[in-house]
Amino acid sequence: MRHAIAGLVVALAACSCATRPGGLQPGPGARVLVKTAHLPSGEPWYARWADHTWFDVRSEGEWWRVEVLGPWSGVWKQALAAEDAYADVRWGREAHVLADIGEPDAARIAAEVLAKAEGYPFADGYEAWPGPNSNTFAVWLSREVEGLEFDPYSTAVGRGHRGWIGAGRNPAGDGVEITTPLVGVEAGLLHGVDVQILAWTVGVGIWPPAIRLPFLRGFPGGWSAGPAVPSDRASAAK
Numbered sequence: 219m220r221h222a223i224a225g226l227v228v229a230l231a232a233c234s235c236a237t238r239p240g241g242l243q244p245g246p247g248a249r250v251l252v253k254t255a256h257l258p259s260g261e262p263w264y265a266r267w268a269d270h271t272w273f274d275v276r277s278e279g280e281w282w283r284v285e286v287l288g289p290w291s292g293v294w295k296q297a298l299a300a301e302d303a304y305a306d307v308r309w310g311r312e313a314h315v316l317a318d319i320g321e322p323d324a325a326r327i328a329a330e331v332l333a334k335a336e337g338y339p340f341a342d343g344y345e346a347w348p349g350p351n352s353n354t355f356a357v358w359l360s361r362e363v364e365g366l367e368f369d370p371y372s373t374a375v376g377r378g379h380r381g382w383i384g385a386g387r388n389p390a391g392d393g394v395e396i397t398t399p400l401v402g403v404e405a406g407l408l409h410g411v412d413v414q415i416l417a418w419t420v421g422v423g424i425w426p427p428a429i430r431l432p433f434l435r436g437f438p439g440g441w442s443a444g445p446a447v448p449s450d451r452a453s454a455a456k
Contacts, residue, residue: 236314236315237314237315237318238306238312238313238314238315239251239253239303239304239305239306239313239315240304240305240306242304242315242318244304245320247276247320247321247324247325248275248276248277248278248320248321248324248325248327248328249275249276249318249319249320249324249328250273250274250275250276250317250318250319250324250327250328250331250366251273251274251275251303251315251317251318251319252271252272252273252315252316252317252318252319252356252366252368253271253272253273253274253308253313253314253315253316254269254270254271254272254313254314254316254370254371254374255269255270255308255309255311255312255313255314256268256269256270256309256311256312256373257269257270257309257311258309258310258311259309259310259311265346267373267433267434268373268374268375269353269370269371269373269374269375269435270285270352270353270374271285271316271352271353271356271357271370271374271377272284272285272352272356273285273331273356273359274298274302274303275327275328275331275332276303276324276328277325277328277329277332280297281297281298281299281300281302281303282295282296282297282298282332283295283296283298283302284331284332284335284359285352285355285356286338286341286344286351286352286354286355287352288344288352289344290344291344292341292342293335293336293338293341293355295332295335314371316368316369316370316371317366317367317368319365319366323365326365327363327364327365327366330362330363330364330366331359331363331366334359334362334363335355335359337362338355338358338359339358340354340355340358345376346375346376347375347376347417348375348376348379348399348416348417349375349376349377349378349379349417350376350379351375351376351379352376353370353374353375353376353377354376354377354379356370356374356377357370357377357378357389360389360391361386361387361389367389367390367391367392368389368390369389369390369406369408369409370389371435372412372419372421372430372431372432372434372435373419373433373434373435375417375418376417377389378395378397378402378404378414378417379397379399379417380397382398382399383396383397383398384396384397384398385397388404388405388406388409390406390408390409392406392407392408392409393405393406393407393409394406397414399416399417400415400416401413401414401415401416402414404421406424407424408423408424408425409423409424410422410423410424410428412430418432419431419432420432
């Protein structure tokens with residue numbers, strides 16, 4: 219539970235805006251960043267509102283990006299420059315930080331993210347909607363690694379995919395979820411209550427108060443569908 223509260227503070231502490239990578243304070247040691255951004259503006263209009271979730275981790279002094287990018291990528295792990303780890307923009311879209319995990323837990327969590335990612339069971343079965351997809355991978359890994367807890371945006375389609383039916387801890391670690399491809403329910407102490415119908419989400423957040431609707435991340439925090447921003451706004455390395 220303490221990991222859940224710590225992770226949620228990053229994403230939920232401010233009602234009006236989400237944490238941006240460029241606003242993070244750099245420091246020594248291992249670090250685990252859970253990030254999200256809207257898909258590129260070149261995607262079809264109905265996909266531009268959807269979020270992609272991934273991990274940037276620093277392990278043994280090196281940054282790595284871990285994610286599932288698409289149908290042919292499988293689990294993608296690549297070395298990452300520090301300036302990219304702290305960049306505010308990806309694909310010309312604003313990047314948000316869902317969780318920032320530092321020491322004393324980051325070294326173990328970062329190592330487990332890198333090691334356990336390869337065990338993702340849906341690596342050869344990508345489906346943009348309703349999943350499994352990039353968000354399914356991120357949430358699956360959160361269940362595999364103790365202490366890796368975060369609250370995905372409601373626009374992270376595929377985050378509730380568990381196959382035909384599944385139940386267990388929710389991604390934020392503050393409650394439970396029950397999901398099927400047709401309908402699902404998630405309830406958490408801070409997350410609030412969501413109902414998913416055909417992977418579209420309607421919900422109410424408890425702290426901070428929020429309303430979550432299809433195509434919107436949640437109002438007032440992170441509510442916008444997110445216009446593209448110039449790529450030259452990416453922040454420099456800290």
